[in-house]
Amino acid sequence: MSHLLAIAYLRGLYGIASGSLLRHRLRSFLSILGIICGVAAVFATLSIGEGAKREVLAGIRQLGLDNIIVRRVQIAVPQGGAAGANGSRGLHFTDIELLKGASPAIVNLAYLKEIQTDVSGLSREVTPQVVACSPSYLSMLRLGVLRGRLMLRSDESQKKMICILGEDIARELGSQGNVGEWLRIGEQLFLVAGIVKSARLTHSKEKNGVALAREIGQMIFLPFGAHQYLKQSNISTGDSDLDEVIVKTHSEQDAGKIVPLIQRTLEISHQTVRDYQLIVPWQLMNQARKTQRIFNLILTAIGGISLIVGGIGIMNVLLAVISERTREIGIRRAVGATRNDIVAQFLAEALLLTTSGGVAGIFVGFICSLSIARFAGWSVAVTPLTIVIPLLTSVVVGGCSGVYPAIKAGRMDPVQALRSA
Amino acid sequence: MRPHPLASLLNVAKDYPIEGGILRVLHHVDFSVYPGEFIVITGASGSGKSTLLHICGCLDSPSEGKYMLAGKDVSHLTDRQLAGLRQNYIGFVFQDFNLLPYGSVYENVALPFLYSKVDPSKWKPQVLAALTEVGLSHRLNHRPSALSGGERQRVAIARAVVCNPQLVLADEPTGNLDSVTSQEILTLFSRLHESGATIILVTHDHNVAKTASRHVTMKDGLLSEVL
Numbered sequence: 001m002s003h004l005l006a007i008a009y010l011r012g013l014y015g016i017a018s019g020s021l022l023r024h025r026l027r028s029f030l031s032i033l034g035i036i037c038g039v040a041a042v043f044a045t046l047s048i049g050e051g052a053k054r055e056v057l058a059g060i061r062q063l064g065l066d067n068i069i070v071r072r073v074q075i076a077v078p079q080g081g082a083a084g085a086n087g088s089r090g091l092h093f094t095d096i097e098l099l100k101g102a103s104p105a106i107v108n109l110a111y112l113k114e115i116q117t118d119v120s121g122l123s124r125e126v127t128p129q130v131v132a133c134s135p136s137y138l139s140m141l142r143l144g145v146l147r148g149r150l151m152l153r154s155d156e157s158q159k160k161m162i163c164i165l166g167e168d169i170a171r172e173l174g175s176q177g178n179v180g181e182w183l184r185i186g187e188q189l190f191l192v193a194g195i196v197k198s199a200r201l202t203h204s205k206e207k208n209g210v211a212l213a214r215e216i217g218q219m220i221f222l223p224f225g226a227h228q229y230l231k232q233s234n235i236s237t238g239d240s241d242l243d244e245v246i247v248k249t250h251s252e253q254d255a256g257k258i259v260p261l262i263q264r265t266l267e268i269s270h271q272t273v274r275d276y277q278l279i280v281p282w283q284l285m286n287q288a289r290k291t292q293r294i295f296n297l298i299l300t301a302i303g304g305i306s307l308i309v310g311g312i313g314i315m316n317v318l319l320a321v322i323s324e325r326t327r328e329i330g331i332r333r334a335v336g337a338t339r340n341d342i343v344a345q346f347l348a349e350a351l352l353l354t355t356s357g358g359v360a361g362i363f364v365g366f367i368c369s370l371s372i373a374r375f376a377g378w379s380v381a382v383t384p385l386t387i388v389i390p391l392l393t394s395v396v397v398g399g400c401s402g403v404y405p406a407i408k409a410g411r412m413d414p415v416q417a418l419r420s421a
Numbered sequence: 422m423r424p425h426p427l428a429s430l431l432n433v434a435k436d437y438p439i440e441g442g443i444l445r446v447l448h449h450v451d452f453s454v455y456p457g458e459f460i461v462i463t464g465a466s467g468s469g470k471s472t473l474l475h476i477c478g479c480l481d482s483p484s485e486g487k488y489m490l491a492g493k494d495v496s497h498l499t500d501r502q503l504a505g506l507r508q509n510y511i512g513f514v515f516q517d518f519n520l521l522p523y524g525s526v527y528e529n530v531a532l533p534f535l536y537s538k539v540d541p542s543k544w545k546p547q548v549l550a551a552l553t554e555v556g557l558s559h560r561l562n563h564r565p566s567a568l569s570g571g572e573r574q575r576v577a578i579a580r581a582v583v584c585n586p587q588l589v590l591a592d593e594p595t596g597n598l599d600s601v602t603s604q605e606i607l608t609l610f611s612r613l614h615e616s617g618a619t620i621i622l623v624t625h626d627h628n629v630a631k632t633a634s635r636h637v638t639m640k641d642g643l644l645s646e647v648l
Contacts, residue, residue: 336508
């Protein structure tokens with residue numbers, strides 16, 4: 001029977017609490033306005049933060065968490081002089097050979113060379129990035145084919161005059177960008193063999209400011225070796241052999257483990273000249289997660305401040321309610337309520353206020369997030385945590401703000417309470 | 422042989438702190454209530470009637486002396502123990518009815534059950550029985566604001582007797598009512614008394630004493646029996 005008594009007690013408690021709050025609807029609504037704003041702010045912050053995190057992580061993941069990217073870095077002239085003196089040739093095919101044998105954890109390698117040249121048929125607003133790469137480069141970035149095909153080994157070995165277009169470039173070229181059409185790059189004609197899906201790689205920037213981002217949609221891929229035809233036609237292809245090397249390992253754990261080894265191999269090969277940088281997507285992702293956590297914590301704390309302000313508002317209202325209902329406290333004590341029963345009664349009212357404020361806040365926050373997503377174009381993600389955290393915080397704030405008024409009510413002398421006007 | 426008293430005040434004094442000293446409102450009162458009695462206490466305002474009633478109802482404790490309820494000294498019990506005694510032994514009726522304005526008649530009468538250990542399945546039948554006794558079973562879902570003064574007091578009486586207390590304490594129950602309604606309420610108390618309830622009714626109206634089995638007067642904190 002004890003559980004029946006407990007249920008009946010709680011029903012009675014919340015029945016009275018809701019009756020009392022509904023009796024003063026406007027006052028109850030105004031008192032929870034702070035909580036609604038606070039919860040909405042925390043919810044919107046968390047959902048926007050979660051959306052941003054997912055977008056960044058998806059970008060990093062697309063680089064391949066089991067990959068290590070080595071990129072050429074333009075170094076200052078004095079150091080370049082020193083580099084020349086030390087015999088570094090920048091990223092070179094000898095690096096590929098050295099890296100191949102560096103560790104059994106390495107399963108594949110891909111390389112890329114950036115080419116400065118003109119492409120006919122494009123407006124001035126479009127700046128395509130022409131690159132010569134190994135066929136493995138496209139497969140290691142997991143690029144999807146929209147039309148035609150990806151690059152083949154034979155394309156590289158036979159230095160075929162073909163090209164793979166990014167989606168945006170193909171669209172810009174119109175009929176000229178269709179598979180099977182000829183495209184003039186520099187002074188040469190290349191056959192369009194395929195079109196790959198547009199995908200933004202990442203927004204991360206390294207410490208020295210070198211952007212990692214590559215817009216696949218804006219790229220034109222040539223088979224490595226075929227770019228030499230462009231060189232013959234006096235178009236700049238740069239001094240260094242390579243601009244980027246991707247090292248693929250068995251797993252992301254392996255990628256993390258062999259970074260020092262790759263670093264050491266390149267240090268020896270480049271005579272300690274830092275004319276390259278290592279980008280480890282796995283480490284980038286961990287870093288991004290940590291940054292996101294701090295970002296979320298700060299924004300949640302800011303949202304939490306409005307929740308605390310809301311809690312103070314609720315405390316104020318409850319204190320006013322208690323002084324209004326002093327006689328009721330006396331009546332309850334007269335019919336057998338203990339001090340704890342009175343405390344429970346007013347705590348129930350505080351919790352009911354803040355929980356309803358919390359639920360309304362989630363609803364308002366959801367609408368705010370959707371509006372931001374629509375008008376600002378930010379990505380927003382709602383997870384169970386983005387709902388539970390603000391809701392739970394509002395309940396805790398409500399509980400804390402209700403404690404003092406509830407204890408004050410419980411300590412009232414029943415005789416004095418009954419005598420009150 | 423006379424039965425054991427239901428409640429006894431033994432040499433009870435009550436003091437209240439006031440600015441610059443202490444005000445004694447009860448002066449060493451000795452008073453016993455026997456089961457089945459209908460006692461009317463009359464006296465002027467400030468004579469100590471309500472204080473006596475509050476001590477009898479375990480809402481207040483004596484500054485000196487002992488208060489025995491159902492054979493137990495309750496002078497030094499904890500808040501929880503006193504609340505338990507109020508649940509099981511006492512029913513209060515007040516001058517201002519003291520109903521919860523946002524609760525229905527049912528919720529008001531059932532209020533004492535919320536703090537009792539009575540099986541919830543028995544709440545409704547007992548509330549209906551109490552309301553039938555005061556003639557208001559048809560007003561179950563009405564709010565107090567929809568009732569007349571006399572009806573509100575009858576709801577308050579139903580709330581006082583719903584847990585079948587051994588002692589019903591009424592503090593000026595007719596103070597806010599017209600003479601006709603007052604008479605109805607007093608008739609109701611007489612009926613309750615006839616059905617076995619022990620009642621202490623405090624009033625300043627000496628005419629009310631005619632309905633009682635025992636009449637006591639209070640003056641300046643001192644009690645005297647009217648024979």
